[in-house]
Amino acid sequence: MATVELKDIRKSFGNTDILRGVSLDIADGEFLSLVGPSGCGKSTLLRILAGLESQSAGSVRIGEAAVDGVRAADRDLAMVFQSYALYPHLTVAQNIAVPLTMRRLRRTDRLPLCGRLMPGARTRRAGIVETVREAAETLEIADLLDRKPGQLSGGQRQRVALGRALVRDPAAFLLDEPLSNLDAKMRVHMRAEIAQLNRRLGATFVYVTHDQAEAMTMSDRIAVMMDGELLQVGTPDVLYDAPADIRVARFIGSPAINLLPVETDGAGRIRLTGRETALRAGPVPVAYLGIRPEALEPCDRDPLLSGRARLVENLGSDLFVQLDVPEMPEPVTVRLPSDARGKIAVGGLMHLRTRQGRVRGFDSMGLAVPLRAEVFADA
Numbered sequence: 001m002a003t004v005e006l007k008d009i010r011k012s013f014g015n016t017d018i019l020r021g022v023s024l025d026i027a028d029g030e031f032l033s034l035v036g037p038s039g040c041g042k043s044t045l046l047r048i049l050a051g052l053e054s055q056s057a058g059s060v061r062i063g064e065a066a067v068d069g070v071r072a073a074d075r076d077l078a079m080v081f082q083s084y085a086l087y088p089h090l091t092v093a094q095n096i097a098v099p100l101t102m103r104r105l106r107r108t109d110r111l112p113l114c115g116r117l118m119p120g121a122r123t124r125r126a127g128i129v130e131t132v133r134e135a136a137e138t139l140e141i142a143d144l145l146d147r148k149p150g151q152l153s154g155g156q157r158q159r160v161a162l163g164r165a166l167v168r169d170p171a172a173f174l175l176d177e178p179l180s181n182l183d184a185k186m187r188v189h190m191r192a193e194i195a196q197l198n199r200r201l202g203a204t205f206v207y208v209t210h211d212q213a214e215a216m217t218m219s220d221r222i223a224v225m226m227d228g229e230l231l232q233v234g235t236p237d238v239l240y241d242a243p244a245d246i247r248v249a250r251f252i253g254s255p256a257i258n259l260l261p262v263e264t265d266g267a268g269r270i271r272l273t274g275r276e277t278a279l280r281a282g283p284v285p286v287a288y289l290g291i292r293p294e295a296l297e298p299c300d301r302d303p304l305l306s307g308r309a310r311l312v313e314n315l316g317s318d319l320f321v322q323l324d325v326p327e328m329p330e331p332v333t334v335r336l337p338s339d340a341r342g343k344i345a346v347g348g349l350m351h352l353r354t355r356q357g358r359v360r361g362f363d364s365m366g367l368a369v370p371l372r373a374e375v376f377a378d379a
């Protein structure tokens with residue numbers, strides 16, 4: 001098992017800069033997800049780490065060793081892709097055994113017929129069968145070992161691909177959107193299994209996904225990438241509660257955070273839809289307030305904002321209401337507990353407030369800035 005260190009990685013394809021200096025330290029045994037919208041450079045970064053692509057500048061270390069210039073096959077990493085890349089004519093057991101056959105059997109052992117007669121070949125083959133069986137048991141596919149990939153579900157195929165990575169006992173696992181071919185239910189199931197696998201093995205996992213929910217539920221830390229840059233690296237809680245950048249705030253969380261345009265006057269008073277609020281800016285003027293849907297709640301007096309419901313979505317456990325707020329460019333989303341069911345109808349007027357510490361300020365460049373004082377009716 002190993003730490004992974006990426007230092008100022010740059011990559012250009014022709015004149016286009018795809019990675020613009022990415023530095024990231026991943027701890028031994030950590031589950032780190034790289035997330036970001038399509039085309040932001042996540043897969044390119046993972047491929048550089050794997051040795052499948054070379055960087056234009058910067059360096060990669062795995063464990064104690066600098067691996068720049070080291071071939072992919074010699075980096076001691078296992079990769080799992082979105083396409084499972086299984087051999088259709090081999091059984092599950094044979095598919096899982098592929099890396100072991102290459103590594104543990106001598107060329108002469110692999111010869112048809114006479115290979116089995118080579119001294120020690122029988123013991124080496126028995127060792128492989130045992131390792132495959134252990135991996136299959138870990139992944140709960142031991143009863144499928146004799147099947148061919150065509151006779152498996154998507155989730156089972158993905159487990160076989162994981163099994164093939166597992167038997168290599170690599171320094172780190174690199175996974176590139178491994179669940180995107182699965183249906184929604186299987187994705188939820190497999191993401192729990194992969195997270196458990198990381199804990200059980202104590203191995204370093206680097207996981208690429210564009211699905212923030214996947215990253216939030218599985219990771220120790222998440223690195224958010226956009227346009228070839230890392231915007232923020234932190235635990236799921238930090239990214240959710242304290243995004244450093246408005247783009248991180250928008251990317252993390254579903255439904256999305258409300259980003260309300262505001263004005264700050266010379267005395268630091270923050271005005272929302274032309275009305276003064278109880279919020280005050282710090283030294284830097286605030287241009288947007290970020291408020292998560294669950295950080296808004298109905299109130300009778302001194303509302304932060306008021307609007308009419310344009311959509312009420314009942315999820316059973318929660319209620320999502322979208323409000324049209326006069327002068328606000330986009331509807332405001334509110335998440336209410338299930339006991340609000342039946343109390344709010346489309347067209348109904350709602351007054352909303354938020355609580356101390358649940359508002360985040362962003363400046364005109366989109367960087368998080370401190371609010372000086374938050375004075376609420378309930379404070």
Ligand SMILES: Nc1ncnc2c1ncn2[C@@H]1O[C@H](COP(=O)(O)OP(=O)(O)OP(=O)(O)O)[C@@H](O)[C@H]1O
Nearest residue numbers: 013018036037038039040041042043044045209210
């Ligand atoms: N071999 C290549 N030649 C030229 N451009 C490339 C090459 N590989 C990737 N790119 C470009 O680099 C950018 C980043 O690609 P990359 O696959 O890393 O993005 P990504 O964040 O993983 O996206 P996705 O989630 O869609 O897979 C894209 O604009 C892509 O078109």
